Amino acid sequence: MSTLTKKYTTFIEKNKVNYFAFISMIILVGGIWGGVASMFIDKNNAAPWQLALNIGVTMATNIAIMGQASFKWVINLTILAVITNGILIAINAF
Numbered sequence: 001m002s003t004l005t006k007k008y009t010t011f012i013e014k015n016k017v018n019y020f021a022f023i024s025m026i027i028l029v030g031g032i033w034g035g036v037a038s039m040f041i042d043k044n045n046a047a048p049w050q051l052a053l054n055i056g057v058t059m060a061t062n063i064a065i066m067g068q069a070s071f072k073w074v075i076n077l078t079i080l081a082v083i084t085n086g087i088l089i090a091i092n093a094f
Contacts, residue, residue: 012072022074026074027065030078031062033058034081037058037088038051040092041088044092046091053088057080060080061074061080
């Protein structure tokens with residue numbers, strides 16, 4: 001098992017008890033990050049699929065939280081949303 005995988009597994013196990021603290025931060029920060037990505041997509045008059053991708057990954061995270069998915073699912077979807085929206089911001093910011 002690699003060091004990164006061990007750190008990830010340890011993070012998941014140690015922070016399961018902090019589920020509600022994490023989801024409040026994820027809803028706030030993830031929503032803002034998704035909104036910033038939407039702004040750049042709209043400002044750049046980008047293809048509609050970019051906005052659909054942005055909304056899809058951001059809302060998937062929120063749906064998992066509201067559906068009370070496991071902590072691991074929420075963290076994985078949050079990582080996916082942050083990376084995807086970061087790439088969309090980078091594409092449309094320049």
